[in-house]
Amino acid sequence: MTDIVLETRNLKRRFGAFLATNDVSLKVERGARHALIGPNGAGKTTLINLLTGVLPPSEGQVFLEGEDITSMASFRRVKRGLTRTFQINQLFNDFTPLETVALAIAEREGVGHNFWKSVAGYGRIVDEAADLLSRFGLASVMGERTVILPYGKQRLLEIALAFASRPRVLLLDEPAAGVPEDERHEVLSIVSALPADVTVLLIEHDMDLVFSFANRISVLVAGALFTEGTVAEISADPRVKAVYLGENA
Numbered sequence: 001m002t003d004i005v006l007e008t009r010n011l012k013r014r015f016g017a018f019l020a021t022n023d024v025s026l027k028v029e030r031g032a033r034h035a036l037i038g039p040n041g042a043g044k045t046t047l048i049n050l051l052t053g054v055l056p057p058s059e060g061q062v063f064l065e066g067e068d069i070t071s072m073a074s075f076r077r078v079k080r081g082l083t084r085t086f087q088i089n090q091l092f093n094d095f096t097p098l099e100t101v102a103l104a105i106a107e108r109e110g111v112g113h114n115f116w117k118s119v120a121g122y123g124r125i126v127d128e129a130a131d132l133l134s135r136f137g138l139a140s141v142m143g144e145r146t147v148i149l150p151y152g153k154q155r156l157l158e159i160a161l162a163f164a165s166r167p168r169v170l171l172l173d174e175p176a177a178g179v180p181e182d183e184r185h186e187v188l189s190i191v192s193a194l195p196a197d198v199t200v201l202l203i204e205h206d207m208d209l210v211f212s213f214a215n216r217i218s219v220l221v222a223g224a225l226f227t228e229g230t231v232a233e234i235s236a237d238p239r240v241k242a243v244y245l246g247e248n249a
């Protein structure tokens with residue numbers, strides 16, 4: 001029997017009369033490298049918001065490791081191991097990567113705003129943050145202000161930050177988007193070396209990255225699951241090509 005770690009059943013989300021998520025039943029297997037692709041406006045962001053609890057569904061359910069989490073608050077989903085990467089926003093610009101990740105670890109540990117009261121606790125958190133940052137190619141810049149980092153490093157910091165919550169399922173949102181060519185290789189090699197025990201659902205436009213990373217692909221079109229398959233099946237599917245060509249026409 002396959003081990004399904006994340007599942008949606010007949011998920012729907014309406015915005016007024018518009019159906020942005022149309023009866024999506026998605027299954028993500030434990031340990032998968034599962035990609036969610038689809039043309040602009042297909043509903044990828046809406047589906048991620050439904051999975052993370054940012055948006056409530058109009059109908060249907062979301063399950064994490066067999067538990068119905070449809071009504072669970074976002075932060076509780078993170079505590080259960082379902083985490084997404086998110087774009088570093090202005091809040092983090094003046095922080096260093098070390099401060100950013102240390103704060104996230106402190107948050108996970110529930111020590112929050114008074115963690116500095118314990119020197120030993122503080123040291124442990126900083127050590128873990130430094131270790132995490134070095135795994136993501138950020139050791140040499142962990143004391144710099146985030147705003148001055150090369151863009152590829154900022155994208156890697158987003159992933160390191162997500163790992164501070166110790167995810168079992170990571171929703172990885174376009175990790176290479178906007179990364180200049182000379183930094184791409186580092187981002188892609190770190191993404192491809194993510195720990196195998198973490199299940200990854202990758203939302204991505206870049207087909208080279210999808211085809212090199214994923215072992216399962218779901219194609220979303222107009223809010224609905226259009227087709228699903230292996231890299232070989234999807235890359236050879238003329239209907240998928242037509243969907244993307246239609247977008248570029």
Ligand SMILES: Nc1ncnc2c1ncn2[C@@H]1O[C@H](COP(=O)(O)OP(=O)(O)OP(=O)(O)O)[C@@H](O)[C@H]1O
Binds near residue numbers: 044
């Ligand atoms: N809050 C909202 N209110 C109304 N319509 C919305 C809202 N959010 C999304 N939509 C609509 O739902 C559809 C799906 O949007 P969504 O952002 O989920 O697509 P996407 O696949 O992530 O697109 P992209 O690849 O361009 O980011 C779009 O037509 C969008 O206009």
